[in-house]
Amino acid sequence: MKLIQNKGKIFxxxxxxxxxxxxxxxxxxxKEYQKNKLNDAEMTLSARKIEKTELNFQSYREGAxxxxxxxxxxxxxxx
Amino acid sequence: xxxxxxxxxxxxxxxxxxxxxxxxxxxxxxxSRKLKFEEVNIxxxxxxxxxxxxxxxxxTGSQELTDLSNSIDLKLTRYDKFNRKHSYSLEIGIDHxxxxxxxxxxxxxxxxxxxxxxxxxPSVNWTMENEKKGTxxxxxxxxxxxxxxxxxxxxxxxxxKTKNRxxxxxxxxxxxxxxxxxxYPVELRTGANQGEHDYATxxxxxxxxxxxxxxxxxxxxxxxxxxxxxxxxxxxGLPFNRVYFSDNSVHVEQLPSSRLKTPIGLRAxxxxxxxxxxxxxxxxxxxDWNIKSNTIQLExxxxxxxxxxxxxxYRFYQQTAADYFAPYQVHTVADNYYxxxxxxxxxxxxxxxxxxxxxxxxGVFNIQHFNALEIxxxxxxxxxxxxxxxxxxxxxxx
Numbered sequence: 001m002k003l004i005q006n007k008g009k010i011f012x013x014x015x016x017x018x019x020x021x022x023x024x025x026x027x028x029x030x031k032e033y034q035k036n037k038l039n040d041a042e043m044t045l046s047a048r049k050i051e052k053t054e055l056n057f058q059s060y061r062e063g064a065x066x067x068x069x070x071x072x073x074x075x076x077x078x079x
Numbered sequence: 080x081x082x083x084x085x086x087x088x089x090x091x092x093x094x095x096x097x098x099x100x101x102x103x104x105x106x107x108x109x110x111s112r113k114l115k116f117e118e119v120n121i122x123x124x125x126x127x128x129x130x131x132x133x134x135x136x137x138x139t140g141s142q143e144l145t146d147l148s149n150s151i152d153l154k155l156t157r158y159d160k161f162n163r164k165h166s167y168s169l170e171i172g173i174d175h176x177x178x179x180x181x182x183x184x185x186x187x188x189x190x191x192x193x194x195x196x197x198x199x200x201p202s203v204n205w206t207m208e209n210e211k212k213g214t215x216x217x218x219x220x221x222x223x224x225x226x227x228x229x230x231x232x233x234x235x236x237x238x239x240k241t242k243n244r245x246x247x248x249x250x251x252x253x254x255x256x257x258x259x260x261x262x263y264p265v266e267l268r269t270g271a272n273q274g275e276h277d278y279a280t281x282x283x284x285x286x287x288x289x290x291x292x293x294x295x296x297x298x299x300x301x302x303x304x305x306x307x308x309x310x311x312x313x314x315x316g317l318p319f320n321r322v323y324f325s326d327n328s329v330h331v332e333q334l335p336s337s338r339l340k341t342p343i344g345l346r347a348x349x350x351x352x353x354x355x356x357x358x359x360x361x362x363x364x365x366x367d368w369n370i371k372s373n374t375i376q377l378e379x380x381x382x383x384x385x386x387x388x389x390x391x392x393y394r395f396y397q398q399t400a401a402d403y404f405a406p407y408q409v410h411t412v413a414d415n416y417y418x419x420x421x422x423x424x425x426x427x428x429x430x431x432x433x434x435x436x437x438x439x440x441x442g443v444f445n446i447q448h449f450n451a452l453e454i455x456x457x458x459x460x461x462x463x464x465x466x467x468x469x470x471x472x473x474x475x476x477x
Contacts, residue, residue, distance in 0.1 A: 029243045030295050037350040038301055041438065041451070042358070042380045042388065045293050045303040045346055050434065050453050050473040053124035053148045057469065058430075061128075061461075063398050063423050064364035064372035066287070066307045067344030 110158040117154040117166070118450070119476040124148045130421075130465030133180035135264075137321040137329070138407040138419030142465055143179040148172065162211070168204040173197065184264055184319045198225040206236075213240030227260040227278070245295040250288075257283040261318045267331055283313035299350040309340040322417045323408045332418045334403060340366040356380040364398075370423070372398035380436075390434035392457070400425040421463050432457030438475075450477035
Protein backbone atom coordinates (compact mmCIF):
# COMPACT_ATOMS: atom_id res chain seq x y z
CA MET A 1 0.00 0.00 0.00
CA LYS A 2 2.83 2.35 1.00
CA LEU A 3 4.69 1.48 -2.22
CA ILE A 4 1.62 2.41 -4.30
CA GLN A 5 1.31 5.69 -2.40
CA ASN A 6 5.01 6.48 -2.99
CA LYS A 7 4.67 5.62 -6.70
CA GLY A 8 1.66 7.96 -6.85
CA LYS A 9 3.68 10.76 -5.25
CA ILE A 10 6.61 10.22 -7.64
CA PHE A 11 4.23 10.20 -10.63
CA UNK A 12 2.61 13.44 -9.39
CA UNK A 13 6.02 15.13 -8.93
CA UNK A 14 7.20 14.03 -12.40
CA UNK A 15 3.92 15.32 -13.89
CA UNK A 16 4.30 18.66 -12.08
CA UNK A 17 7.95 18.97 -13.13
CA UNK A 18 7.24 18.19 -16.77
CA UNK A 19 4.34 20.67 -16.76
CA UNK A 20 6.65 23.34 -15.27
CA UNK A 21 9.41 22.57 -17.82
CA UNK A 22 7.01 22.69 -20.77
CA UNK A 23 5.43 25.95 -19.52
CA UNK A 24 8.75 27.70 -18.92
CA UNK A 25 10.29 26.43 -22.17
CA UNK A 26 7.35 27.93 -24.08
CA UNK A 27 8.11 31.42 -22.67
CA UNK A 28 8.24 34.21 -25.22
CA UNK A 29 9.54 37.70 -24.47
CA UNK A 30 6.58 40.03 -24.17
CA LYS A 31 7.32 43.72 -24.76
CA GLU A 32 5.80 46.43 -22.56
CA TYR A 33 3.38 47.54 -25.30
CA GLN A 34 2.12 43.94 -25.60
CA LYS A 35 1.18 43.68 -21.93
CA ASN A 36 -2.28 45.28 -22.04
CA LYS A 37 -3.99 41.99 -21.13
CA LEU A 38 -1.39 41.05 -18.50
CA ASN A 39 -1.79 44.49 -16.91
CA ASP A 40 -5.56 44.09 -16.51
CA ALA A 41 -6.57 44.69 -12.87
CA GLU A 42 -8.02 41.16 -12.67
CA MET A 43 -4.81 39.50 -13.93
CA THR A 44 -2.81 40.42 -10.83
CA LEU A 45 -0.66 37.56 -9.49
CA SER A 46 -1.67 38.02 -5.87
CA ALA A 47 -4.80 37.93 -3.76
CA ARG A 48 -6.96 40.98 -4.49
CA LYS A 49 -7.94 43.57 -1.88
CA ILE A 50 -11.55 42.40 -1.78
CA GLU A 51 -10.34 38.94 -0.67
CA LYS A 52 -8.69 40.38 2.45
CA THR A 53 -11.33 39.32 5.02
CA GLU A 54 -11.83 35.97 3.23
CA LEU A 55 -8.13 35.18 3.63
CA ASN A 56 -8.28 36.19 7.29
CA PHE A 57 -11.21 33.95 8.19
CA GLN A 58 -9.77 31.04 6.20
CA SER A 59 -6.49 31.30 8.09
CA TYR A 60 -8.37 31.12 11.44
CA ARG A 61 -10.86 28.43 10.45
CA GLU A 62 -8.32 26.14 8.78
CA GLY A 63 -5.09 24.54 9.95
CA ALA A 64 -3.16 25.58 6.85
CA UNK A 65 -2.18 29.08 5.84
CA UNK A 66 0.37 30.91 3.72
CA UNK A 67 1.77 30.97 0.18
CA UNK A 68 -0.93 33.43 -0.85
CA UNK A 69 0.67 36.76 0.02
CA UNK A 70 -1.19 37.00 3.33
CA UNK A 71 -0.18 36.54 6.95
CA UNK A 72 0.81 33.10 8.22
CA UNK A 73 0.44 33.43 11.94
CA UNK A 74 0.64 36.25 14.35
CA UNK A 75 -1.32 39.42 14.47
CA UNK A 76 -4.56 38.11 15.93
CA UNK A 77 -5.83 35.72 18.56
CA UNK A 78 -9.15 35.29 16.79
CA UNK A 79 -11.54 32.57 17.78
CA UNK B 80 -19.99 49.90 17.64
CA UNK B 81 -21.14 53.54 17.34
CA UNK B 82 -17.50 54.63 17.62
CA UNK B 83 -16.51 52.34 14.72
CA UNK B 84 -19.36 53.62 12.51
CA UNK B 85 -18.40 57.24 13.29
CA UNK B 86 -14.72 56.49 12.55
CA UNK B 87 -15.60 54.98 9.16
CA UNK B 88 -17.89 57.92 8.32
CA UNK B 89 -15.10 60.28 9.43
CA UNK B 90 -12.57 58.53 7.18
CA UNK B 91 -14.98 58.75 4.22
CA UNK B 92 -15.64 62.47 4.77
CA UNK B 93 -11.91 63.24 5.00
CA UNK B 94 -11.45 61.38 1.75
CA UNK B 95 -14.12 63.48 0.01
CA UNK B 96 -12.49 66.62 1.43
CA UNK B 97 -9.14 65.50 -0.01
CA UNK B 98 -10.65 65.23 -3.48
CA UNK B 99 -12.12 68.73 -3.34
CA UNK B 100 -8.56 69.96 -4.13
CA UNK B 101 -7.64 69.47 -7.77
CA UNK B 102 -4.02 68.62 -8.51
CA UNK B 103 -2.20 70.85 -11.01
CA UNK B 104 -1.46 69.51 -14.50
CA UNK B 105 1.98 67.95 -14.79
CA UNK B 106 4.18 67.43 -17.79
CA UNK B 107 4.40 63.67 -18.47
CA UNK B 108 8.14 63.85 -19.27
CA UNK B 109 8.91 65.36 -15.87
CA UNK B 110 8.81 63.14 -12.80
CA SER B 111 7.86 65.39 -9.93
CA ARG B 112 9.71 64.88 -6.68
CA LYS B 113 6.67 66.06 -4.74
CA LEU B 114 4.61 63.55 -2.84
CA LYS B 115 1.75 62.49 -5.12
CA PHE B 116 -1.56 60.95 -4.18
CA GLU B 117 -1.87 57.56 -5.88
CA GLU B 118 -5.00 55.83 -4.57
CA VAL B 119 -7.26 55.13 -1.60
CA ASN B 120 -8.93 51.78 -1.03
CA ILE B 121 -11.81 51.13 1.34
CA UNK B 122 -12.68 47.50 2.05
CA UNK B 123 -15.67 46.55 4.21
CA UNK B 124 -16.83 43.01 4.95
CA UNK B 125 -19.56 41.37 6.96
CA UNK B 126 -18.88 37.78 8.02
CA UNK B 127 -21.32 35.49 9.82
CA UNK B 128 -20.68 31.88 10.83
CA UNK B 129 -22.46 29.12 12.68
CA UNK B 130 -21.63 25.59 13.72
CA UNK B 131 -21.74 23.30 16.73
CA UNK B 132 -18.11 22.54 17.57
CA UNK B 133 -16.93 25.58 19.57
CA UNK B 134 -13.43 25.12 21.01
CA UNK B 135 -14.29 27.25 24.07
CA UNK B 136 -16.82 24.61 25.14
CA UNK B 137 -14.57 21.64 24.35
CA UNK B 138 -15.65 20.90 20.78
CA THR B 139 -19.38 21.16 21.43
CA GLY B 140 -21.69 24.18 21.45
CA SER B 141 -22.50 27.13 19.25
CA GLN B 142 -19.85 28.62 16.97
CA GLU B 143 -22.08 31.56 16.08
CA LEU B 144 -19.90 34.55 15.28
CA THR B 145 -20.27 37.82 13.38
CA ASP B 146 -17.47 40.11 12.27
CA LEU B 147 -17.81 43.56 10.73
CA SER B 148 -14.48 44.52 9.24
CA ASN B 149 -13.49 47.91 7.78
CA SER B 150 -10.15 49.04 6.45
CA ILE B 151 -8.85 52.05 4.58
CA ASP B 152 -5.47 52.44 2.92
CA LEU B 153 -3.83 55.43 1.35
CA LYS B 154 -1.01 55.14 -1.17
CA LEU B 155 1.36 58.01 -1.95
CA THR B 156 4.36 58.12 -4.30
CA ARG B 157 7.27 60.39 -5.06
CA TYR B 158 10.50 60.23 -7.10
CA ASP B 159 13.88 61.04 -5.55
CA LYS B 160 16.83 62.77 -7.23
CA PHE B 161 18.08 59.40 -8.56
CA ASN B 162 14.71 58.85 -10.24
CA ARG B 163 13.78 56.04 -7.85
CA LYS B 164 10.09 55.68 -7.11
CA HIS B 165 9.16 55.69 -3.42
CA SER B 166 5.71 54.35 -2.49
CA TYR B 167 4.21 54.88 0.94
CA SER B 168 1.17 53.01 2.11
CA LEU B 169 -0.71 53.82 5.31
CA GLU B 170 -3.50 51.53 6.42
CA ILE B 171 -5.85 51.23 9.35
CA GLY B 172 -8.35 48.45 9.94
CA ILE B 173 -11.09 48.11 12.53
CA ASP B 174 -12.97 44.87 13.19
CA HIS B 175 -15.91 44.50 15.51
CA UNK B 176 -16.95 40.96 16.33
CA UNK B 177 -19.45 39.11 18.50
CA UNK B 178 -18.91 35.49 19.46
CA UNK B 179 -21.35 33.15 21.21
CA UNK B 180 -18.57 30.78 22.29
CA UNK B 181 -16.39 33.53 23.83
CA UNK B 182 -19.40 34.30 26.00
CA UNK B 183 -18.97 30.82 27.50
CA UNK B 184 -15.58 31.59 29.04
CA UNK B 185 -17.70 32.45 32.06
CA UNK B 186 -20.96 30.51 31.56
CA UNK B 187 -22.37 31.62 34.93
CA UNK B 188 -22.99 35.11 33.59
CA UNK B 189 -25.94 35.71 31.29
CA UNK B 190 -23.67 37.63 28.93
CA UNK B 191 -20.09 38.71 29.65
CA UNK B 192 -17.86 41.43 28.20
CA UNK B 193 -16.10 38.77 26.14
CA UNK B 194 -19.14 38.25 23.89
CA UNK B 195 -18.02 41.23 21.77
CA UNK B 196 -14.76 43.01 21.08
CA UNK B 197 -13.04 45.31 18.62
CA UNK B 198 -9.65 44.96 17.00
CA UNK B 199 -7.68 47.89 15.58
CA UNK B 200 -4.73 47.23 13.28
CA PRO B 201 -2.72 50.05 11.69
CA SER B 202 0.21 49.44 9.34
CA VAL B 203 2.73 51.44 7.28
CA ASN B 204 4.72 50.22 4.29
CA TRP B 205 7.42 51.74 2.16
CA THR B 206 8.96 50.53 -1.10
CA MET B 207 11.66 52.02 -3.30
CA GLU B 208 11.68 50.96 -6.92
CA ASN B 209 14.61 51.49 -9.25
CA GLU B 210 12.88 51.21 -12.62
CA LYS B 211 16.21 51.29 -14.50
CA LYS B 212 17.69 48.34 -12.59
CA GLY B 213 14.37 46.54 -12.09
CA THR B 214 14.90 46.25 -8.34
CA UNK B 215 12.57 47.07 -5.44
CA UNK B 216 13.30 47.11 -1.74
CA UNK B 217 10.78 47.74 1.00
CA UNK B 218 9.91 47.55 4.64
CA UNK B 219 6.76 47.69 6.75
CA UNK B 220 5.49 47.87 10.29
CA UNK B 221 2.27 46.42 11.66
CA UNK B 222 0.42 46.60 14.99
CA UNK B 223 -2.81 45.10 16.23
CA UNK B 224 -4.65 45.46 19.49
CA UNK B 225 -7.73 43.89 21.00
CA UNK B 226 -8.77 43.20 24.59
CA UNK B 227 -6.86 39.94 25.05
CA UNK B 228 -4.27 40.09 22.26
CA UNK B 229 -1.56 42.56 21.22
CA UNK B 230 0.70 42.19 18.23
CA UNK B 231 3.61 44.09 16.75
CA UNK B 232 5.24 43.07 13.49
CA UNK B 233 7.60 44.10 10.76
CA UNK B 234 8.79 42.97 7.35
CA UNK B 235 11.50 43.67 4.81
CA UNK B 236 11.34 42.67 1.17
CA UNK B 237 13.38 42.69 -2.00
CA UNK B 238 12.53 41.95 -5.62
CA UNK B 239 14.45 41.92 -8.87
CA LYS B 240 13.08 41.75 -12.41
CA THR B 241 14.84 39.89 -15.20
CA LYS B 242 16.57 41.82 -17.99
CA ASN B 243 13.60 41.42 -20.35
CA ARG B 244 11.18 42.40 -17.51
CA UNK B 245 9.22 39.16 -17.99
CA UNK B 246 10.29 37.43 -14.79
CA UNK B 247 10.60 38.60 -11.22
CA UNK B 248 12.21 37.09 -8.14
CA UNK B 249 10.96 38.26 -4.72
CA UNK B 250 12.07 37.58 -1.16
CA UNK B 251 10.37 38.66 2.04
CA UNK B 252 11.00 38.12 5.75
CA UNK B 253 8.40 38.88 8.40
CA UNK B 254 8.27 38.75 12.19
CA UNK B 255 5.32 39.12 14.57
CA UNK B 256 5.83 39.47 18.30
CA UNK B 257 2.52 38.89 20.06
CA UNK B 258 1.25 38.96 23.63
CA UNK B 259 -1.68 36.75 24.65
CA UNK B 260 -3.68 37.57 27.82
CA UNK B 261 -4.20 34.42 29.84
CA UNK B 262 -7.97 34.47 30.27
CA TYR B 263 -8.85 30.96 31.43
CA PRO B 264 -12.34 29.45 31.63
CA VAL B 265 -13.87 30.69 34.87
CA GLU B 266 -13.94 27.28 36.59
CA LEU B 267 -10.19 26.79 35.93
CA ARG B 268 -9.04 30.11 37.35
CA THR B 269 -6.92 29.96 40.45
CA GLY B 270 -5.61 32.62 42.88
CA ALA B 271 -3.48 34.88 40.68
CA ASN B 272 -5.68 34.78 37.60
CA GLN B 273 -9.07 35.39 39.18
CA GLY B 274 -9.06 39.18 38.65
CA GLU B 275 -11.48 40.65 36.11
CA HIS B 276 -9.05 42.86 34.19
CA ASP B 277 -5.60 42.05 35.53
CA TYR B 278 -4.62 39.08 33.42
CA ALA B 279 -1.10 37.74 33.06
CA THR B 280 0.28 37.68 29.51
CA UNK B 281 2.56 35.38 27.59
CA UNK B 282 4.40 35.63 24.28
CA UNK B 283 3.87 34.14 20.84
CA UNK B 284 6.39 34.82 18.08
CA UNK B 285 6.05 34.13 14.37
CA UNK B 286 8.91 34.38 11.88
CA UNK B 287 8.51 33.71 8.18
CA UNK B 288 10.54 33.79 5.00
CA UNK B 289 8.96 33.82 1.54
CA UNK B 290 10.54 33.30 -1.86
CA UNK B 291 8.57 33.69 -5.06
CA UNK B 292 9.19 33.63 -8.78
CA UNK B 293 6.71 35.15 -11.24
CA UNK B 294 7.03 34.66 -14.97
CA UNK B 295 5.22 35.96 -18.04
CA UNK B 296 4.78 33.00 -20.37
CA UNK B 297 3.14 34.85 -23.27
CA UNK B 298 0.80 37.78 -23.93
CA UNK B 299 -2.07 35.94 -22.19
CA UNK B 300 -0.50 33.82 -19.49
CA UNK B 301 1.53 34.52 -16.36
CA UNK B 302 2.41 32.21 -13.49
CA UNK B 303 3.88 32.49 -10.01
CA UNK B 304 5.51 29.94 -7.72
CA UNK B 305 5.65 30.86 -4.03
CA UNK B 306 7.29 28.96 -1.17
CA UNK B 307 7.21 29.93 2.46
CA UNK B 308 8.66 28.71 5.71
CA UNK B 309 7.05 29.81 8.98
CA UNK B 310 8.36 29.16 12.46
CA UNK B 311 6.21 29.93 15.51
CA UNK B 312 7.14 29.62 19.15
CA UNK B 313 5.65 30.51 22.51
CA UNK B 314 2.07 30.00 23.62
CA UNK B 315 0.35 28.62 20.50
CA GLY B 316 -3.00 27.61 21.98
CA LEU B 317 -5.78 29.80 23.32
CA PRO B 318 -6.16 29.89 27.13
CA PHE B 319 -9.96 29.82 27.09
CA ASN B 320 -10.29 26.70 24.93
CA ARG B 321 -11.56 23.83 27.08
CA VAL B 322 -10.82 20.13 26.60
CA TYR B 323 -12.99 17.48 28.26
CA PHE B 324 -11.17 14.22 28.97
CA SER B 325 -12.75 10.76 28.87
CA ASP B 326 -13.13 10.91 32.68
CA ASN B 327 -15.21 14.13 32.22
CA SER B 328 -12.52 16.31 33.83
CA VAL B 329 -12.02 19.70 32.19
CA HIS B 330 -8.65 21.16 31.15
CA VAL B 331 -7.21 24.10 29.22
CA GLU B 332 -6.02 23.25 25.67
CA GLN B 333 -2.32 22.30 25.62
CA LEU B 334 -0.32 22.54 22.39
CA PRO B 335 3.42 22.30 21.69
CA SER B 336 5.41 25.53 22.08
CA SER B 337 6.71 25.50 18.52
CA ARG B 338 5.33 24.90 15.05
CA LEU B 339 7.01 24.79 11.65
CA LYS B 340 4.80 25.40 8.62
CA THR B 341 5.83 24.90 5.00
CA PRO B 342 3.27 25.98 2.38
CA ILE B 343 4.04 26.09 -1.34
CA GLY B 344 1.70 27.68 -3.87
CA LEU B 345 1.36 27.93 -7.62
CA ARG B 346 -0.76 30.60 -9.29
CA ALA B 347 -1.62 30.90 -12.98
CA UNK B 348 -3.70 33.61 -14.66
CA UNK B 349 -4.84 33.23 -18.26
CA UNK B 350 -6.64 35.79 -20.42
CA UNK B 351 -8.75 33.70 -22.79
CA UNK B 352 -9.92 35.65 -25.86
CA UNK B 353 -11.10 39.17 -25.04
CA UNK B 354 -13.71 38.50 -22.39
CA UNK B 355 -12.57 35.73 -20.09
CA UNK B 356 -9.89 35.65 -17.37
CA UNK B 357 -9.16 32.34 -15.65
CA UNK B 358 -7.37 32.57 -12.31
CA UNK B 359 -6.15 29.32 -10.77
CA UNK B 360 -4.32 28.75 -7.48
CA UNK B 361 -3.05 25.57 -5.86
CA UNK B 362 -1.33 25.19 -2.46
CA UNK B 363 0.25 22.23 -0.73
CA UNK B 364 0.83 22.68 3.01
CA UNK B 365 2.59 20.62 5.64
CA UNK B 366 3.54 21.31 9.25
CA ASP B 367 5.20 19.48 12.13
CA TRP B 368 1.88 19.03 13.96
CA ASN B 369 1.19 16.61 11.12
CA ILE B 370 -1.40 18.68 9.28
CA LYS B 371 -1.19 18.13 5.53
CA SER B 372 -3.45 20.09 3.28
CA ASN B 373 -4.35 20.75 -0.36
CA THR B 374 -6.17 23.86 -1.57
CA ILE B 375 -7.37 24.64 -5.06
CA GLN B 376 -9.17 27.79 -6.15
CA LEU B 377 -10.61 28.64 -9.55
CA GLU B 378 -12.04 32.00 -10.58
CA UNK B 379 -13.40 33.07 -13.93
CA UNK B 380 -13.87 36.76 -14.63
CA UNK B 381 -16.37 37.25 -17.44
CA UNK B 382 -16.04 40.71 -18.94
CA UNK B 383 -19.55 41.87 -19.85
CA UNK B 384 -17.81 44.89 -21.41
CA UNK B 385 -14.28 46.28 -20.83
CA UNK B 386 -15.44 48.00 -17.60
CA UNK B 387 -17.87 45.52 -16.06
CA UNK B 388 -17.09 41.97 -15.00
CA UNK B 389 -18.74 39.10 -13.20
CA UNK B 390 -16.53 36.64 -11.30
CA UNK B 391 -17.86 33.28 -10.12
CA UNK B 392 -15.33 31.41 -7.97
CA TYR B 393 -14.88 28.04 -6.27
CA ARG B 394 -12.35 26.91 -3.67
CA PHE B 395 -11.81 23.39 -2.35
CA TYR B 396 -9.80 22.77 0.81
CA GLN B 397 -8.83 19.51 2.51
CA GLN B 398 -6.70 18.84 5.60
CA THR B 399 -5.64 15.97 7.83
CA ALA B 400 -5.97 16.29 11.62
CA ALA B 401 -3.22 17.62 13.87
CA ASP B 402 -1.68 14.90 16.08
CA TYR B 403 -3.08 16.62 19.16
CA PHE B 404 -6.75 16.81 18.15
CA ALA B 405 -9.52 14.63 19.55
CA PRO B 406 -13.24 15.34 19.93
CA TYR B 407 -15.17 15.90 23.17
CA GLN B 408 -14.34 13.39 25.95
CA VAL B 409 -11.81 11.38 23.91
CA HIS B 410 -8.50 12.69 25.28
CA THR B 411 -7.05 10.93 28.30
CA VAL B 412 -4.64 11.88 31.10
CA ALA B 413 -1.93 10.01 29.18
CA ASP B 414 -1.91 12.74 26.48
CA ASN B 415 0.81 15.39 26.75
CA TYR B 416 -0.87 17.73 24.29
CA TYR B 417 -4.60 18.01 23.68
CA UNK B 418 -7.13 20.17 21.88
CA UNK B 419 -10.74 19.83 20.76
CA UNK B 420 -10.50 22.76 18.36
CA UNK B 421 -12.16 21.52 15.15
CA UNK B 422 -10.05 23.94 13.07
CA UNK B 423 -7.26 21.39 13.72
CA UNK B 424 -9.43 18.34 12.93
CA UNK B 425 -9.65 16.39 9.68
CA UNK B 426 -12.14 18.07 7.31
CA UNK B 427 -12.93 19.27 3.80
CA UNK B 428 -14.43 22.63 2.95
CA UNK B 429 -16.05 24.21 -0.08
CA UNK B 430 -16.17 27.94 -0.65
CA UNK B 431 -18.06 29.39 -3.60
CA UNK B 432 -19.68 32.62 -4.65
CA UNK B 433 -19.62 35.45 -7.13
CA UNK B 434 -18.09 38.91 -7.47
CA UNK B 435 -19.09 41.94 -9.49
CA UNK B 436 -16.65 44.68 -10.51
CA UNK B 437 -17.16 47.96 -12.33
CA UNK B 438 -14.44 50.42 -13.34
CA UNK B 439 -15.88 52.80 -15.96
CA UNK B 440 -13.45 55.26 -17.64
CA UNK B 441 -15.41 58.32 -16.45
CA GLY B 442 -15.54 56.98 -12.88
CA VAL B 443 -18.18 55.01 -11.03
CA PHE B 444 -21.53 56.88 -11.15
CA ASN B 445 -19.66 59.47 -13.25
CA ILE B 446 -17.64 60.55 -10.19
CA GLN B 447 -14.22 61.18 -11.74
CA HIS B 448 -12.02 59.95 -8.86
CA PHE B 449 -14.24 57.00 -7.96
CA ASN B 450 -12.14 54.53 -9.95
CA ALA B 451 -13.66 51.12 -9.17
CA LEU B 452 -16.37 49.40 -7.18
CA GLU B 453 -16.38 45.70 -6.39
CA ILE B 454 -18.82 43.52 -4.46
CA UNK B 455 -18.21 39.85 -3.63
CA UNK B 456 -20.32 37.26 -1.85
CA UNK B 457 -19.17 33.83 -0.73
CA UNK B 458 -20.63 30.83 1.10
CA UNK B 459 -18.25 28.59 3.05
CA UNK B 460 -19.10 25.09 4.25
CA UNK B 461 -17.07 22.55 6.22
CA UNK B 462 -18.11 18.89 6.37
CA UNK B 463 -17.88 19.09 10.19
CA UNK B 464 -21.08 21.09 10.67
CA UNK B 465 -19.81 24.59 10.22
CA UNK B 466 -20.83 27.13 7.62
CA UNK B 467 -20.46 30.84 7.04
CA UNK B 468 -21.35 33.65 4.66
CA UNK B 469 -19.28 36.66 3.77
CA UNK B 470 -20.06 39.78 1.76
CA UNK B 471 -17.34 42.30 0.90
CA UNK B 472 -17.26 45.71 -0.72
CA UNK B 473 -14.18 47.38 -2.20
CA UNK B 474 -14.17 51.04 -3.22
CA UNK B 475 -11.14 52.45 -5.01
CA UNK B 476 -10.46 56.15 -5.43
CA UNK B 477 -7.71 57.30 -7.74
